[in-house]
Amino acid sequence: MAILVDMTGSESRLDAIKTDFKRLGITDPVWLPGEDCDPASIELVLAWKPQQRDWSAYTGVKLVQSWGAGVDHLLDAGFPADWPVARFMGQSLKDRMVRYVCAQLSNWQLDMPRLVQAQNEKRWDWHDGRWGEQVLILGLGELGQSVAEALVVQGYKVSGWSQSPKQLGGVESLTGKSGLNAGLARADYLINLLPLTSATRALLGSELWARCKRQPVVMNVGRGASLAEDDLIPALEVGLLSGAILDVFETEPLPPESPFWSHPNIWITPHIASISDPSDVIRLSIDNLRQVRAGGPPRYPVDLSREY
Ligand code: OXD
DSSP, X not given: OEEEEEEOSOHHHHHHHHHHHHHTTOOSOEEOTTSOOXXXXXXXXXXXXXXXXXXXXXXXXXXXXXXXXXXXXXXXXXXXXXXXXXXXXXXXXHHHHHHHHHHHHHHHHHTHHHHHHHHHTTOOOOOOOOOOOEEEEEOOSHHHHHHHHHHHHTTOEEEEEOSSOOOBTTEEEEOHHHHHXXXXXXXXXXXXXXXXXXXXXXXXXXXXXXXXXXXXXXXEOSOGGGBXXXXXXXXXXXXXXXXXXXXXXXXXXXXXXXXXXXXXXXXXXXXXSSOOOHHHHHHHHHHHHHHHHTTSOOSSEEOGGGTO
C-alpha cells in the first residue's frame, strides 16, 4: 500500500509526520503533496485541508482519514462519493479538549490576565473571582460528552444541546428550539463544540445572544465559522455577553487587523484546544484501512453528504 498525507502544514511538521510513520514501524511509502508518487498506488489518504482536487488518477483509494475530528475541511475536496471517509477521534483528543475547557473556565473565573499583570507589577491584587455555575454545551458528540462529564465532576450544572436526546449522568439533555432557549436563558458559560455544517454556520450570532439572560462567556472550540464574528463585539459592548474565549476563527491564522486581538474581554488561542496526536491518528488510520479492506466500515465514519 502507499499513503498520501495531503495536509496543509509547515514542511517540518509534514516531515515529522513521515518520521512518525517510520517510528510506528510502518514501512509502506508515505507521500507528501508535491512529491512524485504514482497516484494509482495510493490506498490511504490522510487529509487536513487537502490541496489535491482532481482524484481521477487515484484509482486505488480505499479510505480517506481526516487528521482531525472536524471534516468541514474535506467538504469541497472533490472526493468520489463512494470513498469511505473517517474522522479522527481518540482518548488523547478528548483529554486535551477537556483540559483546555476546564483550564480556560478556571482562568476566566480567576481572571488570570489580571493576576499575571499584577505579578509583573509586584502587586498583591486580591479579588474574589467571577464565578458561575451553569454551563450550556452546544454539541454532545464525543468531545462534547467528555467535556460535559468532566464539568459535572468539577461541580458545574451542565446542560447539553444536541440534535437527538442524550443520556449522560448528571447532564441535562436539551433538544430543539425550546431546549436551546431554556439553556441559553440560564447559561453562565456557553461552549460551542458543534461541527461546522450549513445549519451551524454563523449560529452563534445576535439572534442567539438576544436569548441569553445571564451575560454568559462564550467559548468557541468548535469551528470559527459557527460564530458570526461581526456580531460578537456589539454583543459584548451592550452587555449581552461578558466575554469570549476563542480558539478557532473563520480565517486562521486570525489576521492582525482583527479587532478581536485588542478587545479586553476576548481571549484568543491559536487553534490549540485539542491537537491531534500524530501517533494516534496514524494508528487509527491504519486500523481503519484494515477494516475497510476486510469489507467493514471504518471507525468514526463520516457521511460527507450530511457534512459530518
Ligand atoms: C479538529 C481540529 O478537527 O483540531 O480535530 O480542529
